[in-house]
Amino acid sequence: xxxxxxxxxxxxxxxPFVASVLAPFLTRLMGDRxxxxxxxxxxxxxxxxxxxxxxxxxxxxxxxxxxWAPSFNLxxxxxxDGLSLTFALLITGIGxxxxxxxxxxxxxxxxxxxxxxxxxxxxxxxLGLVVSxxxxxxFVYWELTSITSFLLxxxxxxxxxxxxxxxxxxxxxxxxxxxLLAGLVFLWNITGVTQLSLLVHLGDGLRQSPFYLATLLxxxxxxxxKSAQFPFHFWLPNAMEAPTPVSAxxxxxxxxxxxxxxxxxxxxxxxxxxxxxxxxxFFGGITLIAGTFLAVRQTDLKLMLAxxxxxxxxxxxxxxxxxxxxxxEAAVLYLVAHSLFKGALFMVAGTVDHEAGTRDVTKLGGLxxxxxxxxxxxxxxxxxxxxxxLFFGFLAKEEIYAALAAGNPRAVFFTGLAVIGNALMFxxxxxxxxxxxxxxHVETPKHAHEGPVTLWLGPVVLSVLGLAAALFSGVxxxxxSSPMASAITDQKIAVDISSVPHLGVxxxxxVITVLLGMLAFWRLTDLRAFMVRALxxxxxxxxxxxxxxxxxxxxxxxxxxRLVQPGRLEIxxxxxFILLAVTLLVPPFLFGExxxxxxxxxxxxxxxxxxxxxxxxxLIAVLRAKDRLTAIVSLGIQGFAVAVIFLLFGAPxxxxxxxxxxxxxxxxxxxxxxxxRLTPRDHRPLGQSLFDGMVAVACGLGFTLLLLKSTExxxxxxxxxxxxxxxxxxxxxxxxxxxxxxxxxGTDTLGEIAVVMVTxxxxxxxxxxxxxxxxGSGEGR
Amino acid sequence: xxxxxSILIGLFFAGAIYLILSKSxxxxxxxxxxxxxxxNLLLFTAGRLTREVPPIIPVGMDVLSPGAANPLPxxxxxxxxxxxxxxxxxxLVLTYRAYQELGTDDTDEMRLAEPRxxxxxxxxx
Numbered sequence: 001x002x003x004x005x006x007x008x009x010x011x012x013x014x015x016p017f018v019a020s021v022l023a024p025f026l027t028r029l030m031g032d033r034x035x036x037x038x039x040x041x042x043x044x045x046x047x048x049x050x051x052x053x054x055x056x057x058x059x060x061x062x063x064x065x066x067x068w069a070p071s072f073n074l075x076x077x078x079x080x081d082g083l084s085l086t087f088a089l090l091i092t093g094i095g096x097x098x099x100x101x102x103x104x105x106x107x108x109x110x111x112x113x114x115x116x117x118x119x120x121x122x123x124x125x126x127l128g129l130v131v132s133x134x135x136x137x138x139f140v141y142w143e144l145t146s147i148t149s150f151l152l153x154x155x156x157x158x159x160x161x162x163x164x165x166x167x168x169x170x171x172x173x174x175x176x177x178x179x180l181l182a183g184l185v186f187l188w189n190i191t192g193v194t195q196l197s198l199l200v201h202l203g204d205g206l207r208q209s210p211f212y213l214a215t216l217l218x219x220x221x222x223x224x225x226k227s228a229q230f231p232f233h234f235w236l237p238n239a240m241e242a243p244t245p246v247s248a249x250x251x252x253x254x255x256x257x258x259x260x261x262x263x264x265x266x267x268x269x270x271x272x273x274x275x276x277x278x279x280x281x282f283f284g285g286i287t288l289i290a291g292t293f294l295a296v297r298q299t300d301l302k303l304m305l306a307x308x309x310x311x312x313x314x315x316x317x318x319x320x321x322x323x324x325x326x327x328x329e330a331a332v333l334y335l336v337a338h339s340l341f342k343g344a345l346f347m348v349a350g351t352v353d354h355e356a357g358t359r360d361v362t363k364l365g366g367l368x369x370x371x372x373x374x375x376x377x378x379x380x381x382x383x384x385x386x387x388x389x390l391f392f393g394f395l396a397k398e399e400i401y402a403a404l405a406a407g408n409p410r411a412v413f414f415t416g417l418a419v420i421g422n423a424l425m426f427x428x429x430x431x432x433x434x435x436x437x438x439x440x441h442v443e444t445p446k447h448a449h450e451g452p453v454t455l456w457l458g459p460v461v462l463s464v465l466g467l468a469a470a471l472f473s474g475v476x477x478x479x480x481s482s483p484m485a486s487a488i489t490d491q492k493i494a495v496d497i498s499s500v501p502h503l504g505v506x507x508x509x510x511v512i513t514v515l516l517g518m519l520a521f522w523r524l525t526d527l528r529a530f531m532v533r534a535l536x537x538x539x540x541x542x543x544x545x546x547x548x549x550x551x552x553x554x555x556x557x558x559x560x561x562r563l564v565q566p567g568r569l570e571i572x573x574x575x576x577f578i579l580l581a582v583t584l585l586v587p588p589f590l591f592g593e594x595x596x597x598x599x600x601x602x603x604x605x606x607x608x609x610x611x612x613x614x615x616x617x618x619l620i621a622v623l624r625a626k627d628r629l630t631a632i633v634s635l636g637i638q639g640f641a642v643a644v645i646f647l648l649f650g651a652p653x654x655x656x657x658x659x660x661x662x663x664x665x666x667x668x669x670x671x672x673x674x675x676x677r678l679t680p681r682d683h684r685p686l687g688q689s690l691f692d693g694m695v696a697v698a699c700g701l702g703f704t705l706l707l708l709k710s711t712e713x714x715x716x717x718x719x720x721x722x723x724x725x726x727x728x729x730x731x732x733x734x735x736x737x738x739x740x741x742x743x744x745x746g747t748d749t750l751g752e753i754a755v756v757m758v759t760x761x762x763x764x765x766x767x768x769x770x771x772x773x774x775x776g777s778g779e780g781r
Numbered sequence: 782x783x784x785x786x787s788i789l790i791g792l793f794f795a796g797a798i799y800l801i802l803s804k805s806x807x808x809x810x811x812x813x814x815x816x817x818x819x820x821n822l823l824l825f826t827a828g829r830l831t832r833e834v835p836p837i838i839p840v841g842m843d844v845l846s847p848g849a850a851n852p853l854p855x856x857x858x859x860x861x862x863x864x865x866x867x868x869x870x871x872x873l874v875l876t877y878r879a880y881q882e883l884g885t886d887d888t889d890e891m892r893l894a895e896p897r898x899x900x901x902x903x904x905x906x
Contacts, residue, residue, distance in 0.1 A: 164906035551904050558901045567895030569888040570804055577798050598784030612789055619796045622811055631807075635814055642818050650834050650850030651825070654858055658821075661866045665814065668870060672877050676807055676886070684803065692802040700795025703819075704787045707826055711783040715829050719853055724845050727838065727852075734838040736845065740856035752860045759867035763874045 006064035016124035027113035035103020046092035079133035082483025087130035097458035104454030122148035165238035176225025183218030227259025234543040244350025252342040268490035280321020287314025292424035297531040301349035301359040326403035333396035344381035344462035357445030366441030380463035382433030386426040401506035426517025584702025595708035615641035793819035817865030828854030
């Protein structure tokens with residue numbers, strides 16, 4: 001590679017984000033033609049990643065990156081092997097087509113600029129996710145895909161359904177992301193590495209760790225929510241509220257595969273344990289069957305496809321869980337095939353919707369003449385999805401059956417699941433590809449005709465690729481399938497299946513699948529009615545549960561808020577001081593840290609005793625004040641007594657300040673109090689008074705004990721000595737207190753002055769607001 | 782001597798907190814004023830007490846004479862006095878304005894920010 005390859009890769013990773021920032025401006029300038037320019041970003045990234053193909057096919061890995069926070073062992077680093085490169089190519093390649101498609105699909109929409117920005121930002125996040133080497137980077141990109149997905153699903157934010165779907169997707173996948181973060185922290189703690197590339201050879205230690213199961217469950221929570229595995233599947237069909245390019249890109253080809261990517265990435269490290277081999281096929285299998293059953297029920301083209309996506313993800317998780325060489329090969333082939341045909345079919349569904357005005361399969365028919373190119377693309381994609389010979393989907397299905405078919409009961413069970421699932425997916429594929437186009441012409445809301453080139457280019461390219469990849473399977477396997485399967489199993493695997501059928505159990509199972517699928521397609525209406533009845537009898541699903549969860553969350557947080565914030569100042573203050581009393585009193589009693597009984601000071605002078613007494617008298621007088629004058633005067637008395645106490649104990653500066661402040665306080669208080677009312681009695685009932693008094697006495701006692709105990713200890717003169725030594729010699733002043741204030745702690749004093757100024761401004765504002773309103777209301781009258 | 786101060790400070794804290802626990806904003810205000818003094822005395826005492834010798838370096842010397850008061854708590858308290866004064870002034874004006882606007886000095890009656898029977902946020906999305 002060229003010497004500047006890391007910089008180029010870095011640039012390629014950020015190109016989508018750059019395009020995302022430019023998208024709104026370009027769209028404003030060029031309208032829908034901006035898509036042609038914006039598509040250059042993923043296209044260039046695609047071309048860049050293609051240059052790695054020979055190197056990766058030769059079995060090498062490419063790593064690179066930049067130090068981020070070396071002290072925490074964090075880096076922005078990427079890691080390209082067969083697995084991440086295949087994903088990167090799918091993301092950028094399909095991404096290019098999607099950007100073009102969006103240009104046609106969103107043409108004339110006022111939010112097209114935002115839409116382009118969101119989808120390109122998502123592309124950058126997804127690309128970053130699959131090439132990330134560092135855990136932290138992986139997590140950041142993982143959550144970024146959730147956030148961009150939220151923006152895209154909620155794009156049509158004026159509809160409540162779209163808002164709900166967006167929130168749901170964010171809560172489910174974001175919550176899973178947090179679990180993943182915890183899982184990654186576990187991985188880091190167990191193995192001590194923060195990079196995926198270093199993790200590969202630490203699998204044995206990880207599998208023997210006592211925290212293995214916890215780590216696995218956390219990682220699975222992340223992967224299963226992202227990849228819409230049962231019972232977290234419900235957000236995916238709801239995400240079809242998004243515009244169709246989003247469904248085609250995020251919710252079939254890329255984002256939902258992030259979970260599968262993670263499982264494949266961790267397969268060499270965490271796989272091949274009882275938990276892995278049981279959990280993954282189990283949940284994958286359920287998801288496969290549930291997805292196909294739910295798909296058959298639907299009549300909306302996009303929803304049918306969404307549920308089969310869920311089923312396909314289940315199949316992929318199931319195969320990854322098996323982890324054998326054949327299963328991994330099958331997963332690889334199926335993943336690539338699925339991205340191609342599902343992306344194409346989604347775009348077809350979008351085109352039909354765009355041109356005919358509906359995507360309800362029962363209201364569509366006979367569009368073949370009006371939309372021949374779209375029909376052709378749909379047919380090719382459906383043939384691949386149905387797994388018929390000559391198509392990449394066929395290779396995948398052969399490999400699936402080769403991997404699953406074995407004599408033991410477990411294998412028979414999962415083979416059965418796969419056959420039923422594939423047969424139903426066959427039926428749905430042809431329902432989507434044939435029903436809108438064949439049969440008698442049905443009047444549609446819009447007069448249907450072929451869409452512009454941007455609308456049919458994507459489906460055509462993807463569906464033809466599905467055919468080409470199978471015809472030239474040698475090339476596809478050498479550059480894509482074999483390196484990817486090798487990366488997932490961490491051993492050299494050469495995929496060699498071709499589209500020439502050879503006799504054996506897999507072919508037999510394929511034939512059964514196709515026959516069953518044709519039967520299901522033929523009786524689709526009956527099957528649909530049956531499924532609707534069957535699913536209704538099951539009652540509400542997790543989708544309804546989400547609503548309950550959200551409304552209960554609101555109610556719970558309302559109850560908690562009312563409990564801790566009842567809106568009464570008295571309760572807040574009481575709670576604060578009770579806590580203060582507990583903090584002060586419990587530790588001394590608990591740890592036996594009570595001070596010794598204090599002795600009466602022998603050397604107490606008469607004037608000291610007198611001012612102590614005056615302070616206490618002033619204090620009591622404030623407490624018992626029944627009118628304004630008493631309150632003001634007694635507050636002044638205790639303040640001046642404190643000032644004199646400062647003076648008696650060697651603090652003249654304090655004393656003068658205190659005198660001044662107390663005088664000012666009394667004057668201001670007297671001015672304001674003439675306009676305020678002081679109820680003669682404290683209007684607390686006796687019980688309340690007693691309780692408050694207890695709290696107050698407890699706090700006071702706490703402070704007394706604290707101070708007694710702390711003055712018992714020898715005094716640490718470190719700071720005092722410092723100021724004593726340097727006041728004269730360095731700061732050239734004899735008044736040490738002044739030196740501290742204006743010199744050593746000058747910034748602190750600046751802060752103090754700022755506080756005084758802000759307070760002054762606030763006081764002024766409070767008074768002026770009143771004056772302003774008076775003037776305003778005066779004019780009104 | 783520190784023991785006597787400790788008890789005095791305990792009394793100040795108790796008195797201040799008792800007033801702050803009241804519902805009447807005027808009494809809370811008086812309590813806050815007392816609390817400032819209590820805290821200042823606490824700081825003062827924690828720095829140990831000495832009689833009558835202020836922390837001023839005598840002419841012709843480079844350091845304080847032995848037995849001089851500890852200057853550090855004094856510097857801290859000097860800052861604290863000024864800040865508690867401005868806090869007091871602000872609270873005073875706030876109390877006055879609240880009384881003018883709301884016609885009450887009872888904190889229970891001041892429910893503008895947190896009204897009684899507050900509704901839950903709307904259900905839905």
